[in-house]
Amino acid sequence: MTTSLTCDVAIVGAGPTGMVIAHLLGQAGVRTILIERNASTVTAPRAVSIDDEALRTMQAIALADEVIADVMLDYGSNYFTRHGVCFAKVEPITREYGYPRRNAFTQPKLEASLRAALVRYPHVTQLFEHECESVEEDESGVTLTLLHAGAQVQVRAAYGVGADGARSMMRRVIGANLVGSTYNQKWVIVDLASTKERFRQTRVMCDPARPFITLPGPGGIRRYEFMLHEGEDEEKAASPEFVRDLLAAAGPDADSPVVRRQVYAFHARKADKWHSARLFLAGDAAHLSPPFAGQGMNSGIRDAHNLAWKLAAVIKGVIGPRLLETYQAERSPHAWALIELAMNMGRIMMPTSNRQAALVQNAFRLASLVPPVQAYFAQMKYKPKPFYHDGFLAGDGGLALSGRMFPQPWLELRDRSKVRLDDVAGSGFALIAIGEDAQALAAATDVEAIGLGPLPRIAIMPQNINLDSATHAGVVEARDVDGTLSSITPRARNMLVLMRPDRYVAVAMKIEKAQTPGSFVEIAKRLVGMAQG
Ligand SMILES: Cc1cc2nc3c(=O)[nH]c(=O)nc-3n(C[C@H](O)[C@H](O)[C@H](O)COP(=O)(O)OP(=O)(O)OC[C@H]3O[C@@H](n4cnc5c(N)ncnc54)[C@H](O)[C@@H]3O)c2cc1C
Incomplete structure (x- = not known):
């Protein structure tokens, strides 16, 4: 007898990459099935170094405190x-x-925390001890055939993700080859x-x-x-x-x-193709790095954050499927740059x-x-740097911010409480105004016209400027208390930024004194529209 299940996204592989994707999709309300051949997550030591970008993703899935409890x-x-x-x-x-x-961590503890916390999402189903044997793709979706205790399970999904590690079966299904060198060491x-x-x-x-x-x-x-x-x-x-x-x-x-x-x-390779129309590779399935830069898993977590919000936006009809074509364009060059870094570090070490x-x-x-x-x-x-040169981003008139991961300052709110930027930005897109006139700018920006629904609006004063006494309804008003944004604020007196769910900048623009936010909204709207088309 064959059991049949349906969902929006089927993920093969419950390593760190697959589980972070499952968390982000769960958070976005996407019906997800996570498939893993083993009975549990890894128990043997593997990765030992987790970076600041990956911890920021843990914060995005509300697991930073729990993960950091096991981190040096x-x-x-x-x-x-x-x-x-x-x-x-x-x-x-x-x-x-x-x-x-x-930061030093242990992969078994991280994986156990990720798995346990997935119970938060009733629409995310975990199928451990299920081996994915075959995958077929057609115009409207994908069908995965699984084997569990001698019986067949069939999963029908709109999209499939191969987070199935170095020996990825999904890589073969989409006809991708590994390119680069086998690091003969x-x-x-x-x-x-x-x-x-x-x-x-x-x-x-x-x-x-x-x-x-x-x-x-x-x-x-x-x-x-x-x-x-x-x-x-x-x-x-x-x-x-x-x-x-x-x-x-x-x-x-x-x-x-x-x-x-x-x-x-160790290997230094990446897939020459990261996706078909409905199947996507992520993590070790898409790239393999020598460990000298401690970036193998960290790169997989970057893939997870990049891919998950795009799948969620397309499945919910917020942005069109062309958005998914930006995944490889953004992630592949960056993953390869880190593999090259690892190889260069290896040359110094050896x-x-x-x-x-x-x-x-x-x-x-x-x-x-x-x-x-x-x-x-x-x-x-x-x-x-976490910086994409091509993808879901729009030119920013020389600010060099579009495509870059936006810094995360501690913000001091009007009541003097302190909060991290991402905790007020939420898990979707956010509008950020920076500069002395940030409050008025954020209030005057017609965010709904961008086409992404109602977005949080955050106004951030430079470190040495106090808030304007007039409050602006619907705007989070704050000061960059540690000057974290000082590396970008000298580039313009005031600027507007559209930050994506993965904390990268989609659109950034200098706002001159006489200018209204209208042209910023137009550029953002055009970007969203292009991905629709
Ligand atoms: C010795 C060593 C040291 C490392 N050090 C670091 C480090 O310090 N920092 C760092 O960032 N990275 C490091 N790495 C790399 C890191 O461990 C990997 O990059 C990371 O585990 C990749 O995660 P993943 O989720 O993409 O794949 P994996 O962790 O390999 O997970 C893939 C999962 O898919 C499952 N699967 C595969 N095929 C199927 C199928 N057909 N059906 C069902 N399930 C399937 C597997 O059982 C597995 O659980 C190191 C690796 C090693 C080996």
């Missing part, structure tokens, strides 16, 4: 020569998006339940004889990653004796309890000879004497 916030990374001399430090202190930029990963290593940061030992990394984790755990040489036997490399010798040579953890030893081969190591490491030491260069590394300015 704000750690850095120090790079050492084979003689143990530190030649570069990455210790960012900026919090542009509301959270520290580098194997590492043995060793996870410890506790550590005697008291160094708080990540320690990267760039020793050509055997590069290794040791990373902190929440609750006093620690990970070691050792590069294997070509021809080294994988089985031997993962043996307890071999790993003990590596740990003994690396520091004080020779006798610390090992949770897992595993050899991994010098091929003592001579090459000395050249690179001395260059870093000299460069660190120049304060702007030192700041470039310490503050992680080398990390590609």
Whole structure:
């Protein structure tokens, strides 16, 4: 007997990517089925580094506090020569998006929290222990055939998402190929339940004889990653004796309890096609990164936030299906930029000879004497900005804001209470006016004319300007209390921004004194209309 189920979106894969999509769709009221072959979410250690952008997405699904309870916030990374001399430090202190930029977490705990919290949405059905065996697409939707305890389950959905990991079946269904290089490098990963290593940061030992990394984790755990040489036997490399010798040579953890030893081969690849008309790839199904930048899962969470609001907007008829064509255009170049970053970091970590190591490491030491260069590394300015150049965004007359993730300031409201921007912006689009005249500007903007329904209107004064005493009905009036927006405010005295549900800027515009918000509304309306067409 075959059971038949219907929904708007069927997601294959309950890893972090698939579950974040399920949360965002659940929040938007979209009927969703989440399909996972395993009985539970992962239990073995995997990703260990979660960034500020991903934590902002956790905030969007109202899980930031719960996730952060299991996170070690704000750690850095120090790079050492084979003689143990530190030649570069990455210790960012900026919090542009509301959270520290580098944070240690454990994937099993994150996944367990994501799964448990999905019960908030009665219209999101979880089908664990269901293997998706085949997917067919036609003009009006997709049909997935699942196998569960020897019986068939058929799911009919308007759209399907393949968040089904590195060996994605959905990738084959849409006819996509992985392009890029197979990173011909194997590492043995060793996870410890506790550590005697008291160094708080990540320690990267760039020793050509055997590069290794040791990373902190929440609750006093620690990970070691050792590069294997070509021809080294994988089985031997993962043996307890071999790993003990590596740990003994690396520091004080020779006798610390090992949770897992595993050899991994890393890849640097992405799919050449991310979607068909009704099927979409996200996360590891769409891109595979070496872990040196700690971005594999973080990129998947960016995909999730980008794709989920677009699917919800199309399913609800708010924006036309052409919107979905912007998914790959926005996400693919950015995901690849982070893979390239990981490969470049790998080159620094894995010098091929003592001579090459000395050249690179001395260059870093000299460069660190120049304060702007030192700041470039310490503050992680080398990390590609969350910035889309092409997609659901409109030109902004030189502000360089459209396509960029909007910063997240702490706002001081009229009653002196403090709140984060996203908590007043809500989960949809929001209008933000910035500048001395922001209150009047926000009040005068006919947001309904944009065609996205009624939107929150938020007026933000620069840090050193107090609110106008006249209140404006329907406008959240606030001051950028920490000056987080100071990096963008000098570009214009007043500006209007249409922020998307994924916190990226769709439209930004300088508003000169005599100008009314009318032209901003026209540009935004045209953008929404184009995606309709
Ligand atoms: C050693 C290591 C260290 C890493 N470190 C980091 C790090 O520090 N930071 C970081 O951001 N990333 C890191 N990563 C990468 C990160 O773990 C992955 O990028 C992340 O798990 C990808 O999430 P996903 O949801 O896209 O895919 P997955 O987590 O692989 O989930 C896919 C899910 O789909 C299910 N599935 C597949 N096919 C089917 C089917 N046919 N039917 C039903 N279910 C199916 C699978 O069972 C699985 O649960 C690391 C990875 C490794 C291996």
